[in-house]
Amino acid sequence: MPEIHDIAIIGGGITGASVAYFLQGQRSVVLLEQEASLGYHSTGRSAAEFTRRFHSPAAGQLTQASTTFMMQPQAGFTDVDLLRPRGNLLIAEAEKADHLRKVYEQERANTPAGAPPVELLTVEQALAKMPFLDPDWVKAAFYDPDCWDIEVENLLQSYIRGAKAKGAKVRQSAAVTAARRDGDHWVLETASGEIRARTVVNAAGGWADPVAALFGAKPLGLTPHRRTAISVKVPGYDVSAMPEVNEIDEVFYFKPDAGQLMVSPADETPVAPHDAWPEELDIAYAAHYLSECTTLEVSHVAHSWAGLRTFASDRLPVIGFSGQVPGLFWLAGVGGYGIQTSPAVGQIAAALLTGADMPADVAEAGVDPALFSPSRFES
Numbered sequence: 061m062p063e064i065h066d067i068a069i070i071g072g073g074i075t076g077a078s079v080a081y082f083l084q085g086q087r088s089v090v091l092l093e094q095e096a097s098l099g100y101h102s103t104g105r106s107a108a109e110f111t112r113r114f115h116s117p118a119a120g121q122l123t124q125a126s127t128t129f130m131m132q133p134q135a136g137f138t139d140v141d142l143l144r145p146r147g148n149l150l151i152a153e154a155e156k157a158d159h160l161r162k163v164y165e166q167e168r169a170n171t172p173a174g175a176p177p178v179e180l181l182t183v184e185q186a187l188a189k190m191p192f193l194d195p196d197w198v199k200a201a202f203y204d205p206d207c208w209d210i211e212v213e214n215l216l217q218s219y220i221r222g223a224k225a226k227g228a229k230v231r232q233s234a235a236v237t238a239a240r241r242d243g244d245h246w247v248l249e250t251a252s253g254e255i256r257a258r259t260v261v262n263a264a265g266g267w268a269d270p271v272a273a274l275f276g277a278k279p280l281g282l283t284p285h286r287r288t289a290i291s292v293k294v295p296g297y298d299v300s301a302m303p304e305v306n307e308i309d310e311v312f313y314f315k316p317d318a319g320q321l322m323v324s325p326a327d328e329t330p331v332a333p334h335d336a337w338p339e340e341l342d343i344a345y346a347a348h349y350l351s352e353c354t355t356l357e358v359s360h361v362a363h364s365w366a367g368l369r370t371f372a373s374d375r376l377p378v379i380g381f382s383g384q385v386p387g388l389f390w391l392a393g394v395g396g397y398g399i400q401t402s403p404a405v406g407q408i409a410a411a412l413l414t415g416a417d418m419p420a421d422v423a424e425a426g427v428d429p430a431l432f433s434p435s436r437f438e439s
């Protein structure tokens with residue numbers, strides 16, 4: 061008799077990896093990734109930022125619920141810090157200076173539990189943090205100390221290592237191309253042979269809607285949005301300890317990355333799921349924004365890339381059993397915050413899959429998992 065797994069997870073990005081980990085061996089699990097390497101798509105292309113501010117209430121709660129895990133992971137999970145302090149400098153040009161001060165007041169009044177407050181800076185203080193900002197452009201600034209770099213690859217591999225230690229199997233180069241029902245379970249055709257599972261978790265990121273269609277489920281309107289980043293050298297400066305910089309309305313942002321500056325024009329262009337690449341115009345915008353607000357001459361783009369941020373129409377994740385198709389579980393739509401919320405998202409999914417209580421961190425942060433039910437798009 062062929063083996064029937066309890067759960068097959070489609071997608072080897074951070075979302076699929078986190079639920080594989082948080083299932084903690086309570087079910088037999090196989091994770092299927094179409095690419096040769098895990099994290100090849102969105103997960104490997106992020107800005108690797110962890111911040112509890114500047115989100116919708118639900119995304120902020122999911123991040124808050126992930127904080128303890130990120131700061132003090134369970135013993136043996138990883139041997140490096142998952143978060144490293146970065147800090148975030150919010151800047152505005154003259155016409156948005158009053159707006160920035162309003163945002164500062166709001167953020168100060170709504171400081172997340174356990175986070176240090178934001179600090180209003182003079183332009184001179186902002187320049188002390190990042191000396192190549194252009195004082196002719198920057199007219200207002202505040203600083204958020206509660207912004208961290210995430211060790212994304214380490215987080216991903218730690219989830220996978222932990223899942224494997226509890227018996228999960230991981231199959232790479234195993235694109236799921238078709239699905240059929242056989243009695244009480246699904247039979248998945250993959251590039252590396254048939255896989256049988258009673259429940260299938262759709263953690264396929266930008267491909268979540270087309271993957272659901274393989275099971276006969278109606279698409280939920282999960283739309284990938286392309287986001288571009290470039291990397292530029294900053295001769296004469298050691299950027300490693302400098303903060304991330306965000307235009308106050310996130311028209312653009314940049315941050316130190318491996319000795320260079322990663323710059324994004326914060327684009328979000330709806331696209332079909334694909335192996336995303338950057339458009340020349342978005343690369344040019346990124347370089348333009350950086351040269352506008354700094355004294356740097358951006359003459360050479362060392363590297364550029366793009367990735368998919370996949371959203372439902374209400375920008376909330378979709379986590380829960382399909383109401384249309386038996387044994388199909390949605391785990392998608394984590395948009396622009398899927399890395400930093402992966403501890404909470406993975407734990408919510410694992411609890412729903414096993415019928416367990418929601419973990420304390422999730423309840424304490426005020427997260428209402430019912431908000432994420434696919435049923436909101438199924439009627």
Ligand SMILES: Cc1cc2nc3c(=O)[nH]c(=O)nc-3n(C[C@H](O)[C@H](O)[C@H](O)COP(=O)(O)OP(=O)(O)OC[C@H]3O[C@@H](n4cnc5c(N)ncnc54)[C@H](O)[C@@H]3O)c2cc1C
Pocket residue numbers: 070071072073074075076092093094095098099100101102103104105106107108109110234235236237263264265266267271287288289324366367368369370392393394395396397398399400401
């Ligand atoms: C430029 C950029 C900056 C970002 N910055 C941040 C940030 O600072 N902080 C943050 O938290 N998030 C950030 N994000 C968002 C974050 O990267 C995503 O939310 C997260 O990576 C989504 O993970 P995922 O596992 O859902 O998707 P993915 O990583 O895309 O994984 C889905 C996987 O499913 C696989 N798959 C699809 N179809 C099939 C199939 N038929 N069979 C088998 N496998 C299949 C794909 O190959 C893919 O590997 C950023 C994203 C981008 C693009």
